[in-house]
Amino acid sequence: MYAPYPENMMESIKKVEATRAERMATEPRRLTADEKDALLNEFHPDRKPDAFAEIKIGPNKGQKAPLELAKMLHSTSRILNEKIDLSKIDYDVDVLVIGGGGAGSSCAIEAHNAGANVMIVTKLRIGDANTMMAEGGIQAADKENDSPVQHYLDCFGGGHFDAKPELVKRLVMEAPDAIKWLNELGVEFDKSEDGRMVTTHGGGTSRKRMHAAKDYSGAEIMRTIRDEVLNLGIPVVEFTSVVELIKDDKGQVAGAVLLNMETGDFAVARAKTVVIATGGAGRMHYQGFPTSNHYGATADGLVLGYRAGASLRNQDSIQYHPTGAIYPSQILGALVTEKVRSVGAQLVNVNGEAYIHPLETRDVNASGVIRECKEGRGVEVPGGAQGVWLDTPMIEILGGEGTIEKRIPAMFRMYMNYGIDMRKVPIVIYPTLHYQNGGLEIDGDGFTSIPNLLVAGEAAGGIHGTNRLMGNSLLDVIVFGRNAGKQAAKKYKSVTLGNMNLDHVQSYDAELVKAGCKTDEVSPLLLPKYARHER
């Protein structure tokens, strides 16, 4: 018998197999609104008060943020005691894009195409971003039984009615055009022979509007738009982070101080408009969770923007993806795409029960997994952690042999790498830190309250309320990335910069001292501290 797991897990698999036929015959019931609220209240990590701290200074003073983020907001600038000569300009551009992921790249393409002199700075390489790792798909209401209005309802309701309506409107109304734009750049969406998009459900969608490129959806989008950035000759300064924004004597944003990650040297970029597209925060490991995010996801943009005076929104709302890998240890925290559930796998506890509908929204399903584990219905994996089963063999039964390799090849590869054949046995999962629902607050056109400062992508707040749906983030980075590029390219023409300064860095620090909340750390974090040092 094929037994890639220890004995206790194989014992549980017998129960999973015993109930499979019956489970497949009955779709698990959807929870009522009240049942969802109760589950979230008791088990969602966001509802744990001691995991949050009060922000002591700045526009969001008095509000909550995850402990780790609050600490970064209360830490010292990396250049507080450095002498940065702002009269020596290393780069002078119309549009400075911070971050080379999906939002930054699509922003740069649109700004370039609108005639702006645009440059990308990015901490690692262009494309080292959460966009590259998005697996499941991208939403757009382009089928006959669907409409942007239906998409609006799913997005706004799924986000607990906390999103900004003008942002949701842009997201859903520009979604089909985003897909068209990507397709015309050469992104290969899954299509049937007549050209119709193959679309599926995601958690919380009321129509099948999830477009995908197998389970490499984000990678396929990212590598295509990266290629386009390079074809257009847009300058990309890699291995260079932004450590502070520069403002001018009119209070506008006027550029940024750059740090060469390899040499430690600083440089100055002057820019008439700046777009923060720095992405998420998974590598902050809120509440000790493992993460599905890329190495550089450290909330840098939130710290930079906040120090310059921009406000945050929904910064206390974090998405834990219900299905992160919990075993084997080599892939701890890695994303197991929601598409695994879209194509048929159920969530099943140690007793073989499908205890919840597999396509509830992510916050609800994550809370469900945590409940099962806390109440003794989890599957114990070597090392003592617990998770629940994701019954992947169902996919092959439902879709026919070969469905897994065809529809979710990355997942198949990831598990086969460690000798686990998900066609034959279920896999075990637990929530992983996946997405920052909030971020820097933007208006309908992508601008912050600081003149000439825009935000796009995961660093922006207000689009998804307090829970994001699958497929709305790839969509968000393209829609709001493109929009930011167009808006910045329009805006810079009327911008006249004054004298550049870093006064806001000094005054922010003085406020920290005054409030008595200054930590011993510096921020932004830039990279997580994973190296183990014996000294």
Next chain:
Amino acid sequence: MENMVNVYFFGKKYTVPAEMTIMTAMEYAGYELKRGCGCRHGFCGACATIYRIKGKNELKTCLACSTQVQEGMYIASIPFFPTDKRTYEIKDLKPNQQVMMELYPEIYSCIGCNACTKACTQSLNVMQYIAYAQRGDFEKCAEESFDCVSCGCCSVRCPAGISHPMVGLLARRLNGKYVAPEAEHLTKRVAEINNGEFDSMIEQIMQKPITEMKELYNNREIEK
């Protein structure tokens, strides 16, 4: 005590837990990674790595994030590889054989050694997709190269100097843009939106009070 193994990073010996990946083992050894580390989950190709097991002749390639350490591994990460990407305007290209001849003529110098396929960290049939590209069969080249993460291990090993990931990428863009049939429902929907057909409906829903929105949301019909 955990089960430990001896590995050699750039020739220097370290003793690390056997369950770690090459990447986490480097961090365990004290390396603060900047290059050679990206998504950490096998999607970005930043961590191309070359290794040989002590006493064995074969040189292997892998992704450091997705490969478990083994006793006696001699490991060198490849922080950057000068892949040769040609630039083009995708909208000016035509999906014919001529495109490859003009942009990546070196693919016709392939000597059929298959070193690229052996080096592929994704187990793709790289030489085969290059053969499809030579023939201008972009659909097949796209399909065969689809799971490529552009780590560049194939190109490192190629005696003909081919930048395989770039060839696959061009084929996929040509296939996605020109060869695959148009999604007519998409074109239609974009036109409807541009004609303002949803404008009043979206304004209406935006104006609704939260109680009404909740009602609508909780009772919405879900497609089977």
